[in-house]
Amino acid sequence: xxxxxxxxxxxxxxxxxxxxxxxxxxxxxxxxxxxxxxxxxxxxxxxxxxxxxxxxxxxxxxxxxxxxxxxxxxxxxxxxxxxxxxxxxxxxxxxxxxxxxxxxxxxxxxx
Amino acid sequence: xxxxxxxxxxxxxxxxxxxxxxxxxxxxxxxxxxxxxxxxxxxxxxxxxxxxxxxxxxxxxxxxxxxxxxxxxxxxxxxxxxxxxxxxxxxxxxxxxxxxxxxxxxxxxxxxxxxxxx
Numbered sequence: 298x299x300x301x302x303x304x305x306x307x308x309x310x311x312x313x314x315x316x317x318x319x320x321x322x323x324x325x326x327x328x329x330x331x332x333x334x335x336x337x338x339x340x341x342x343x344x345x346x347x348x349x350x351x352x353x354x355x356x357x358x359x360x361x362x363x364x365x366x367x368x369x370x371x372x373x374x375x376x377x378x379x380x381x382x383x384x385x386x387x388x389x390x391x392x393x394x395x396x397x398x399x400x401x402x403x404x405x406x407x408x
Numbered sequence: 409x410x411x412x413x414x415x416x417x418x419x420x421x422x423x424x425x426x427x428x429x430x431x432x433x434x435x436x437x438x439x440x441x442x443x444x445x446x447x448x449x450x451x452x453x454x455x456x457x458x459x460x461x462x463x464x465x466x467x468x469x470x471x472x473x474x475x476x477x478x479x480x481x482x483x484x485x486x487x488x489x490x491x492x493x494x495x496x497x498x499x500x501x502x503x504x505x506x507x508x509x510x511x512x513x514x515x516x517x518x519x520x521x522x523x524x525x526x
Contacts, residue, residue, distance in 0.1 A: 327513065328513045330513070330514065330515075332517070337522075338519060338520075339412075339499060339517045339518055339519040339520050340451070340499065340501075340517040341517075342514060342515070342516060342517070345513060345514055385450055385451070387451075389513055394439070394441075394456055394463075394464070394503075394510075394511050394513075395441065395453040395456055395464060395466075395467070396441070396443075396451070396453060396501075396515060397453065398443075398450035398451045398452070399450050400448075400449055400450045401450050
């Protein structure tokens with residue numbers, strides 16, 4: 298069964314606005330990662346947060362992790378048209394090294 | 409440093425034929441993972457290999473699918489007697505070793521092979 302579930306399934310915003318995507322998971326984890334996938338392309342690794350971390354930043358990205366609620370959020374600030382893509386969270390730990398992906402959030406940034 | 413390479417990028421097969429997908433991990437990475445992505449879905453784990461060994465194949469279908477990662481050369485995902493339901497994007501990822509020989513948690517993905525079965 299799917300481990301991670303992202304919401305919303307789709308998000309449409311104007312350039313310059315912030316975008317927030319959420320991810321929930323069911324079992325204990327070692328790490329949670331966020332990936333971006335442009336249409337028809339491979340996945341680009343964005344950020345990894347470990348289970349003992351609560352928040353992490355990378356450029357315009359901010360990730361939070363709440364292990365008590367088994368949830369994570371990805372915030373993209375000052376969005377750009379180039380941020381248009383699908384965003385996936387992936388967890389590892391309960392099932393070993395393999396990553397368990399959610400179904401993703403489709404983000405559309407309108408210019 | 410070249411990223412993970414996969415070929416072919418697109419593969420068309422007729423039902424009953426064999427499909428061979430190749431993956432060259434990033435330089436210095438000895439851990440390889442294969443994932444499958446159906447349209448509009450997230451990726452599903454298939455198999456994890458370390459040089460010459462299959463470590464975890466819990467996501468591999470029991471029949472027709474096999475994977476290898478030889479001492480020399482790329483990792484190969486092989487699908488025999490393909491059926492229409494095998495049509496999907498197949499992604500390979502690799503990770504380096506950290507510390508005590510285990511894989512680093514970050515996995516770096518290739519561009520994928522899109523398999524179409526007619």
